[in-house]
Amino acid sequence: MSLTSTLRGGLTQLGAAVRVLAVLTVLLGLAYPLALTGFAQLVVPHRADGALVERDGRVVGSALIGQSYAGDAAYFQSRPSAAGDGYDPLSSGASNLSPENPDLVATVRQRIDEVAAFDGVDPDDVAPDAVLASGSGLDPHISPEYADQQVARVAHARDLPADTVRTLVAENTTGRTLGFLGEPRVDVLGLNLALDGLED
Amino acid sequence: MNDTLAGLLQTGALIAALALCYRPLGGYIAHAFTSERDLRVERGIYRLVGIDPRGDQAWRTYAVSVLAFSVAGLGLLYALQRLQAHLPWSLDRPAVAPDLAFNTAVSFVTNTNWQAYAGETTMGHLVQMAGLGVQNFLSAAVGLAVAVALIRGFTRSRTGRLGSFWVDLTRGTIRVLLPLAAAAAVALILLGVVQNLSGGVDATTLAGGHQTIPGGPVASQEAIKELGTNGGGFFNANSAHPFENPNPVSNLFEVFLLLLVPVCLTRTFGVMVGDARQGYAVLAAMAVIWVIMLAAVWAIEAAHPTTAYDVAGSAMEGKETRIGVPGSALFAVSTTGTSTGAVNSFHSSFSPVGGGLLMLNMGLGEVAPGGVGTGLYGILVLAILTVFIAGLMVGRTPELLGKKLTAREIKLVALNILTMPLLVLGLTALALALPGPRASILNDGPHGLSEVLYAYLSGANNNGSAFAGLSADTPFYNVTIGLAMLLGRFVPIVLVLALAGSLARQVPVPQTAGTLPTRGPLFVGMLAVVTFIVAGLTFFPALALGPLAEGL
Numbered sequence: 050m051s052l053t054s055t056l057r058g059g060l061t062q063l064g065a066a067v068r069v070l071a072v073l074t075v076l077l078g079l080a081y082p083l084a085l086t087g088f089a090q091l092v093v094p095h096r097a098d099g100a101l102v103e104r105d106g107r108v109v110g111s112a113l114i115g116q117s118y119a120g121d122a123a124y125f126q127s128r129p130s131a132a133g134d135g136y137d138p139l140s141s142g143a144s145n146l147s148p149e150n151p152d153l154v155a156t157v158r159q160r161i162d163e164v165a166a167f168d169g170v171d172p173d174d175v176a177p178d179a180v181l182a183s184g185s186g187l188d189p190h191i192s193p194e195y196a197d198q199q200v201a202r203v204a205h206a207r208d209l210p211a212d213t214v215r216t217l218v219a220e221n222t223t224g225r226t227l228g229f230l231g232e233p234r235v236d237v238l239g240l241n242l243a244l245d246g247l248e249d
Numbered sequence: 250m251n252d253t254l255a256g257l258l259q260t261g262a263l264i265a266a267l268a269l270c271y272r273p274l275g276g277y278i279a280h281a282f283t284s285e286r287d288l289r290v291e292r293g294i295y296r297l298v299g300i301d302p303r304g305d306q307a308w309r310t311y312a313v314s315v316l317a318f319s320v321a322g323l324g325l326l327y328a329l330q331r332l333q334a335h336l337p338w339s340l341d342r343p344a345v346a347p348d349l350a351f352n353t354a355v356s357f358v359t360n361t362n363w364q365a366y367a368g369e370t371t372m373g374h375l376v377q378m379a380g381l382g383v384q385n386f387l388s389a390a391v392g393l394a395v396a397v398a399l400i401r402g403f404t405r406s407r408t409g410r411l412g413s414f415w416v417d418l419t420r421g422t423i424r425v426l427l428p429l430a431a432a433a434a435v436a437l438i439l440l441g442v443v444q445n446l447s448g449g450v451d452a453t454t455l456a457g458g459h460q461t462i463p464g465g466p467v468a469s470q471e472a473i474k475e476l477g478t479n480g481g482g483f484f485n486a487n488s489a490h491p492f493e494n495p496n497p498v499s500n501l502f503e504v505f506l507l508l509l510v511p512v513c514l515t516r517t518f519g520v521m522v523g524d525a526r527q528g529y530a531v532l533a534a535m536a537v538i539w540v541i542m543l544a545a546v547w548a549i550e551a552a553h554p555t556t557a558y559d560v561a562g563s564a565m566e567g568k569e570t571r572i573g574v575p576g577s578a579l580f581a582v583s584t585t586g587t588s589t590g591a592v593n594s595f596h597s598s599f600s601p602v603g604g605g606l607l608m609l610n611m612g613l614g615e616v617a618p619g620g621v622g623t624g625l626y627g628i629l630v631l632a633i634l635t636v637f638i639a640g641l642m643v644g645r646t647p648e649l650l651g652k653k654l655t656a657r658e659i660k661l662v663a664l665n666i667l668t669m670p671l672l673v674l675g676l677t678a679l680a681l682a683l684p685g686p687r688a689s690i691l692n693d694g695p696h697g698l699s700e701v702l703y704a705y706l707s708g709a710n711n712n713g714s715a716f717a718g719l720s721a722d723t724p725f726y727n728v729t730i731g732l733a734m735l736l737g738r739f740v741p742i743v744l745v746l747a748l749a750g751s752l753a754r755q756v757p758v759p760q761t762a763g764t765l766p767t768r769g770p771l772f773v774g775m776l777a778v779v780t781f782i783v784a785g786l787t788f789f790p791a792l793a794l795g796p797l798a799e800g801l
Contacts, residue, residue: 058310062317068298069415070321073422077386078379082469085434089444089468097444099462099492108452111462113491116454124455138460139369141486143567143595145718147696148555149799157561177563178570184489184594190570228250229258231497232573241455
């Protein structure tokens with residue numbers, strides 16, 4: 050095949066390509082996502098809309114998205130977050146720091162001291178996820194160890210018996226799915242909402 | 250239950266699910282590409298666009314069709330991004346900058362899904378659906394078509410004809426990817442992945458702060474993102490984002506989806522060449538590599554021999570609580586072993602040696618089990634090299650599946666194998682030699698080298714994952730990574746089609762006592778070893794200066 054006939058063939062093919070692309074764009078780019086949106090809105094509208102959580106008629110967040118509790122001793126604290134200024138859903142993401150990066154090592158050491166002082170525990174007992182940021186920066190969960198570490202502080206700040214707080218932690222803890230999928234975890238927003246609910 | 254046992258059970262469940270689908274799906278795909286009958290919807294498409302479904306193309310015409318279709322895709326995706334401000338469902342987002350729009354268009358057309366942008370603030374819903382989502386399907390369908398054309402190179406003889414690209418593209422889309430994606434999207438929606446057209450909801454948090462909860466048609470995108478081994482996240486955090494991957498079940502399901510088609514294609518290969526055991530042999534070599542990589546990365550992340558993780562007590566930086574270390578390692582090895590590049594944890598924060606293994610996994614050419622189509626043709630190219638090396642050892646003319654491997658075939662294979670490393674190492678050297686590109690590096694020292702090396706490995710292999718510390722949204726990186734993606738995709742495709750055409754012309758030779766059997770453990774072992782040696786010799790010096798220097 051000569052170069053010119055290849056080029057001419059290419060132009061004919063380009064015409065076909067544009068037509069195929071147009072048809073498939075309508076099918077795959079509009080019909081497919083819109084049909085599924087219709088399905089989702091019909092069958093599981095609450096979850097398809099992001100599992101929004103309301104209190105007194107106002108949206109306070111999403112059950113799937115973590116939030117910052119700004120160091121308020123009466124709330125269980127989330128993990129550190131690299132999403133914007135912390136838990137900004139429009140800037141999801143991680144720190145991307147290497148575990149050998151001196152800045153990260155220094156940050157971790159500093160966080161351990163701060164968290165230990167805040168929760169009144171020994172620095173050696175600080176849970177790892179209390180000082181390491183998540184991948185999304187929006188992690189809605191903390192480990193049961195980190196929750197346990199915060200019980201005394203929250204109970205004290207709210208003037209509640211530690212056992213009451215511990216019961217709420219247990220109610221908001223999920224084990225591994227089917228016993229082996231994922232990791233045990235505590236839903237921080239659910240737990241803090243339940244704590245606020247006690248006072249109403 | 251302890252972590253290790255839970256992780257093993259999770260891996261076992263994944264393998265069992267893939268095994269269940271292996272024969273039915275692999276056979277179904279083979280039937281889809283060999284059936285004489287067109288579906289009614291397909292006939293409609295052929296008539297609408299004026300294509301003769303019985304057309305049979307020589308390899309050059311087939312290649313020109315692939316390139317023409319990809320050029321059209323590039324043009325449309327670039328235009329959609331540039332015109333975003335004037336399109337409906339765009340959430341008032343402005344036009345995407347020219348260099349970023351070029352990079353993103355190349356990225357999605359080449360099945361890479363490298364993302365120099367943040368989804369939640371750059372792309373409106375229409376560009377996501379009609380631009381990025383469409384290429385998620387079509388780039389995978391192109392890979393599928395090229396793999397099928399190469400198989401036909403083995404099954405046909407005395408003809409230069411490989412089939413019709415337009416028919417292969419249409420069937421791969423209509424019969425394979427669309428039904429699978431629709432079923433997967435339904436499952437993801439039921440598992441809690443969001444699917445709406447909202448522009449975002451304002452929330453006042455418990456502590457009195459403010460959040461905008463984003464919306465979008467996420468599940469429909471997520472399904473084909475994994476299934477088509479694309480990997481481009483709807484959101485910046487990709488599959489680490491709770492809206493893309495809300496729980497451990499959705500996490501395992503997404504790993505299953507990204508492995509599904511590449512794994513089952515080895516069955517398609519076996520069925521089409523009329524010897525299922527050939528397919529098992531290729532699958533076994535893929536599985537050996539995948540298991541070795543998984544065991545190594547998982548063990549390193551669980552032991553976390555690094556300073557920050559020793560201080561903290563676990564390797565959870567950049568990882569999600571609900572997913573944990575085993576689920577993150579499983580996803581990371583599967584996403585770099587396919588050409589997916591979706592991430593549920595951030596590879597830059599893996600232990601240096603773990604991150605280095607993920608780079609090596611891409612450096613192998615992504616054949617464990619590789620992208621949709623690309624994995625199969627990638628490992629068949631390596632299989633030819635293996636047979637050739639074995640032939641040299643015993644002094645026989647090498648042959649595979651009855652086709653002689655002559656100087657022409659070996660030259661095409663050699664060029665194919667050289668393309669990706671040349672792009673990766675050349676462009677990495679260029680970026681490191683220039684002060685501007687060096688300024689984009691986040692971490693100092695060897696990790697900085699890793700960030701750049703990872704970017705070009707990811708681009709030239711059409712993976713799309715990142716050591717995301719690198720600020721890659723600059724004209725230099727947008728253009729050079731764009732070139733790496735383009736050449737890393739289409740040079741091998743043209744070479745593979747030339748190889749297929751050359752094989753299809755041959756007259757099959759009968760098997761003799763000197764023929765190397767290509768379906769036993771001996772061949773599987775040799776194939777895996779050749780794969781490691783080729784990549785090891787190529788990338789060891791660069792990996793020694795980056796992750797190894799940092800981690801050891």
